Amino acid sequence: MPLPPSIYHLSSSHLRLDGRRWNELRRLTAQISTQASADGSSYLEMGNTKVLCTVTGPSEGKGGGRRGDEDSMSVDVRVNVAGFAGMDRKRVGRGDRRITELQNTISSAFSSTLFTHLYPHSTISLQIHILSLDGSLLAASLNAATLALIDAGVPMRDYLVACTAGLTPPSGRGDGDDMDPLLDLNGSEETEVPFLTVGTGGAGGGDVGGGGGWV
Amino acid sequence: MPPTIPPLLSPSELSYLHTSLSLTPPIRPDARSPTSFRPLVAETDLLPAANGSARLCFADGTEAIVGVKGEVEKTTNTTTTGGRSGGKGGGKGGGIDVIDMDVDEVEEVGSGGEGRWIEVSVDMPGQRDDDAMVVFLGEMIHEGLVADQFLQNRLVINNRWHWRLYIDILLLSPPLTYPLPLLSLTTHLALLSTHLPAPVQGLEKDDDPLFNDDWDAAVPLYPPSTPTNPPNPTSNTNSNKKPTTARPPITLLVISIGSNIFFDPSHAELAVADSVVAVTIASSSSSSSNEAEDLSLLAVRTIDPPSRLSSSSSTTDADAGREEEEGVWKAKKGGVRRDVLGRMIGMCTERGGVGAEVLSGLEGFT
Numbered sequence: 001m002p003l004p005p006s007i008y009h010l011s012s013s014h015l016r017l018d019g020r021r022w023n024e025l026r027r028l029t030a031q032i033s034t035q036a037s038a039d040g041s042s043y044l045e046m047g048n049t050k051v052l053c054t055v056t057g058p059s060e061g062k063g064g065g066r067r068g069d070e071d072s073m074s075v076d077v078r079v080n081v082a083g084f085a086g087m088d089r090k091r092v093g094r095g096d097r098r099i100t101e102l103q104n105t106i107s108s109a110f111s112s113t114l115f116t117h118l119y120p121h122s123t124i125s126l127q128i129h130i131l132s133l134d135g136s137l138l139a140a141s142l143n144a145a146t147l148a149l150i151d152a153g154v155p156m157r158d159y160l161v162a163c164t165a166g167l168t169p170p171s172g173r174g175d176g177d178d179m180d181p182l183l184d185l186n187g188s189e190e191t192e193v194p195f196l197t198v199g200t201g202g203a204g205g206g207d208v209g210g211g212g213g214w215v
Numbered sequence: 216m217p218p219t220i221p222p223l224l225s226p227s228e229l230s231y232l233h234t235s236l237s238l239t240p241p242i243r244p245d246a247r248s249p250t251s252f253r254p255l256v257a258e259t260d261l262l263p264a265a266n267g268s269a270r271l272c273f274a275d276g277t278e279a280i281v282g283v284k285g286e287v288e289k290t291t292n293t294t295t296t297g298g299r300s301g302g303k304g305g306g307k308g309g310g311i312d313v314i315d316m317d318v319d320e321v322e323e324v325g326s327g328g329e330g331r332w333i334e335v336s337v338d339m340p341g342q343r344d345d346d347a348m349v350v351f352l353g354e355m356i357h358e359g360l361v362a363d364q365f366l367q368n369r370l371v372i373n374n375r376w377h378w379r380l381y382i383d384i385l386l387l388s389p390p391l392t393y394p395l396p397l398l399s400l401t402t403h404l405a406l407l408s409t410h411l412p413a414p415v416q417g418l419e420k421d422d423d424p425l426f427n428d429d430w431d432a433a434v435p436l437y438p439p440s441t442p443t444n445p446p447n448p449t450s451n452t453n454s455n456k457k458p459t460t461a462r463p464p465i466t467l468l469v470i471s472i473g474s475n476i477f478f479d480p481s482h483a484e485l486a487v488a489d490s491v492v493a494v495t496i497a498s499s500s501s502s503s504s505n506e507a508e509d510l511s512l513l514a515v516r517t518i519d520p521p522s523r524l525s526s527s528s529s530t531t532d533a534d535a536g537r538e539e540e541e542g543v544w545k546a547k548k549g550g551v552r553r554d555v556l557g558r559m560i561g562m563c564t565e566r567g568g569v570g571a572e573v574l575s576g577l578e579g580f581t
Contacts, residue, residue: 037276037388048263052280052387083336083383084265084282091336094344127340129387131280132262 025184032151040152044144048134053144055152057124073119077103085133115155135187136164138197158201166195230544233487237473252479259408267409271401278387281405288379328367339386359464399466406463409436464497490551491518496570510564
């Protein structure tokens, strides 16, 4: 159900549908060391998006150098969207293309942030469980993965943190000056406005790309 | 059976463990009594988008999350006997023989629910969805849930509509030990915390259902027991005549070493177990309501003990008649003795026994 664009036409006093201003984040809660049997684990809530991440390794890769990258550690990311994550019960298959893209994005982001050259011939695997899905999936996954890697004590250049930003549609009157940015979109906003997830590695690392997420 | 990690214990360590565990009274490595459990961490109602959810962490670090979601679905065949497919629902466990279950036929036509309205799926890291063990675990939990007709009958809304229950079980940690007890306890907690929207009163039997959108008015799937006042048939407002003590089943892992029986075995104790048995028990909903504490036995499964996988087991027939060496323990061959198995089941199901204690302990979480 598309909402009229005027809803997003913000002035200084206008609020979003969930009562936030344009620059306000949802409630953010995080824990580390949530699971005793994992090398590193974390649990992150951004509003109603709840993500659990466990880290295994660095360990010797299963294929024994099958990846061909012998000089540095490979980052293996598995994203698993639980069947009860959305509003309707839906199983997301392992071969889903959006999931594969998400895995590749997270993997490439951490390949450049972690000191992979310290662990040749090895693999670190990140298992990301999406327990509840309400927008900002990529940002929540990256933040949870950073926390789990901190818990695991894997050396990295800087903490990789991410946030989602969207842009309200133009009202049609002006020349685009009335388009307003929105920070940390929730699920219903993600279906309405174009958005981008930006991950940053702080001062040392610089920007680490991003991409549109779960549309 | 799951790919259990072979115990990394030396022959003398195994011998020491086995000797101290077969003493009377036995000495467990962590000085617990044979029936005491290690502490576990649990929370319920943690997912906003699910009807019920629970997270459980065992002391060995294994962790599981279960989410229960309900969907309203049209009942297709209202005239056929509902309970016919009760025991073997799901249809996904092809080839798995459901044993030692007695599923009673539903006597009332149309009022009984069907087992396939409950869908259990198990997700384990590193395992395919159609992996034999994953399907088998899901089917074992499913058959326990549908064994007494309580849950199916709760799902009936009216003659034309029913709830379909999706139980998604997510094992978050690698399966260090046999995962069925963890999964069944987590499922138990999730089902206890499950609430379904309350139907709007005053509708005809065949109307499309309308639900109260106030979440506070939602009815629990398993009605809470009332420990303050003894079971009182007149206060039972449910339309069906079941007592309010019906509870989802739980599975306990029990091991025997010599003639000693241990609950909640640790990894080291599993390594020297003579026999490993998974006992599934449930509050019997069919008993009269003043015997609320009676537990019924749903299933007993023997599990190949991990000691058989280790090198210390004597597998060749040549070793069969040989005397045991001093200080070296070898895994016992053969099955469980009848009296040991009987005592195991007795300890699980007796009034005030371990099973009742676990059930009441789990109820404290919700």
